[in-house]
Amino acid sequence: MPVRRFPPVRLSIDDIAFGGRGVGRLPDDGRAVFVPFVLPGEEVEAEVVAEHRRHVEARLVAVTQPASARTEPRCPYFGRCGGCSYQHADYATQLSIKRKQVADLLRRVGRLTFADATVRATVPSPEIYGYRNRITVHARDGALGFFTHGPGERALLDIEECPLAAPAVNTALHALRARYQRGVLPDGRNYTVSDDDPSSADTPRFFRQTNDGAASRLRELVRALALEAVPTAAARGHLIDAYCGDGFFARSLTADFQRITGIEMDRRAVRAAQAAALAAPHEKYLAGDVAAHLPAALTLAAAAETVLLVDPPAEGLHETVIAAIAARPPATLIYISCQPPTLARDLARLKVGHAADSLYELLSVTPLDMFPQTAEIEAVVHLRARSGDAAGF
Ligand SMILES: C[S@@+](CC[C@H](N)C(=O)[O-])C[C@H]1O[C@@H](n2cnc3c(N)ncnc32)[C@H](O)[C@@H]1O
Structure with a gap:
């Protein structure tokens, strides 16, 4: 369905759906609006980016009335990187x-x-940051990192460090980046770095908890x-x-x-x-x-x-x-x-x-x-x- 141009809408967020997006209602026809990076009880301004028969998807423009559970995200990529949905919420709320x-x-x-x-x-979880014993990044056109948040086509976001990863994993990521920049590793592939073998850049041998x-x-x-x-x-x-x-x-x-x-x-x-x-x-x-x-x-x-x-x-x-x-x-x-x-x-x-x-x-x-x-x-x-x-x- 083609996207009509909507003026920014004001929404009250009632709930957070599975997948991490907040749910509000369009003031004119009552359709559900899904908007990321919000919290229950918040008043926000959002811009519609995709329209469907029974719901619309929106981008967060501003939080006009923040919830008391709102916190400062720790990661500079939060909001763009597709990995995290809740860094803006305190842990009890998550x-x-x-x-x-x-x-x-x-x-x-x-x-x-x-x-x-x-x-x-x-x-x-005992640790709420620095807990991942491995991460998988994608390499393409000089960028090494994670894909951006949807909807729409996802770009590759270059990531220096991931705050969810254990320190040893981030060290391994730096080493991987150096090798990638020297042209040792082929483009267009996924690479997994882990804390048990920081020098390797291979997919894990078999399933292991993260x-x-x-x-x-x-x-x-x-x-x-x-x-x-x-x-x-x-x-x-x-x-x-x-x-x-x-x-x-x-x-x-x-x-x-x-x-x-x-x-x-x-x-x-x-x-x-x-x-x-x-x-x-x-x-x-x-x-x-x-x-x-x-x-x-x-x-x-x-x-x-x-x-x-x-x-x-x-x-x-x-x-x-x-x-x-x-x-x-x-x-x-x-x-x-x-x-x-x-x-x-x-x-x-x-x-x-x-x-x-x-x-x-x-x-x-x-x-x-x-x-x-x-x-x-x-x-x-x-x-x-x-x-x-x-x-x-
Ligand atoms: C979520 S992992 C759980 C592994 C293990 N319980 C653990 O906690 O380490 C699911 C496992 O199911 C295996 N698997 C997937 N489909 C299967 C199938 N049809 N029959 C047997 N094993 C399967 C995968 O190889 C993987 O090891």
């Missing part, structure tokens, strides 16, 4: 925005009705939920860690379950998991698709003694995986998600709720802030098979 977004998505997309208390407070402090909190949380789910040690028959990577979660539960099965597509990650598990014969890692291995894994112990962890990529669970779970629902299902909209979709497909045909009941939802200052949200959902079902399969 956490509460993320909690509300998860609850709203579960209600709207997951069609879940639940007590608000089911969604716990967002677990904070924020070590927050990842430890995530692992502690998942461990606590898995143990709470089956309180008696004798009944901890089988832990299945699906999408296990190098066994990040399973390793912390090795001593607690009689049998552990990890399933992972990436063979290098599986080799690393197996190497770490050498002395533990009850721990097995299978290379391949979760959809292929899960049905058999679910038969290895009674459903009542089985805890299934799923930590899929952003696309969520394939329908064949949902079908495998529905065919033999383990008593406990812990879903770790990096993409709340697909999580909400999958909970609807898994028939979570209180209806007569519900497969699972929702015990808790815990958002976790793996990426402070950005719009990303991690969430852990604890589900229990509806009574009687698990033992009956």
Whole structure:
């Protein structure tokens, strides 16, 4: 749709949608306006940059009445760089925005009705800057950095340092820049610099969590939920860690379950998991698709003694995986998600709720802030098979 020229509009910001943009209403026709870098309760002036039938997108021109939660961004690129959405918000506000977004998505997309208390407070990251153990930058036409904020075509923004990256990562970025400027590295490529091997500029070997402090909190949380789910040690028959990577979660539960099965597509990650598990014969890692291995894994112990962890990529669970779970629902299902909209979709497909045909009941939802200052949200959902079902399969 062609963009009509609007005069700047005055907006009251009611909410912050998943993805980080504030929501206001156009004064003339009431359509939703999405505008970045604002906060709930603020009065702002914005300019419409793209018009759609039911909503418009706008650029922030001025904040006429700032919220008390507004803070000074730490990064000189904030507002242009596409990486961060919330450096203008104090940390407590970032956490509460993320909690509300998860609850709203579960209600709207997951069609879940639940007590608000089911969604716990967002677990904070121990570090809110300098936490990334690696970053990936793009190189093009002499610029080395990140792409700019949308909408529209994104330009490449040259970045000297990223304040979200750990100091060692920024040191590695300086070294990468020197090599790029000497013409040693080809143009038009992505380069990853990390704190474990600052001299390399390659893509990581396999999936690794990006924020070590927050990842430890995530692992502690998942461990606590898995143990709470089956309180008696004798009944901890089988832990299945699906999408296990190098066994990040399973390793912390090795001593607690009689049998552990990890399933992972990436063979290098599986080799690393197996190497770490050498002395533990009850721990097995299978290379391949979760959809292929899960049905058999679910038969290895009674459903009542089985805890299934799923930590899929952003696309969520394939329908064949949902079908495998529905065919033999383990008593406990812990879903770790990096993409709340697909999580909400999958909970609807898994028939979570209180209806007569519900497969699972929702015990808790815990958002976790793996990426402070950005719009990303991690969430852990604890589900229990509806009574009687698990033992009956
Ligand atoms: C979000 S990562 C989680 C890794 C691990 N749980 C961790 O915390 O380190 C998702 C993992 O799923 C793997 N994966 C993606 N699709 C898969 C599939 N269909 N079957 C098995 N593994 C898959 C990826 O290789 C990646 O290691």
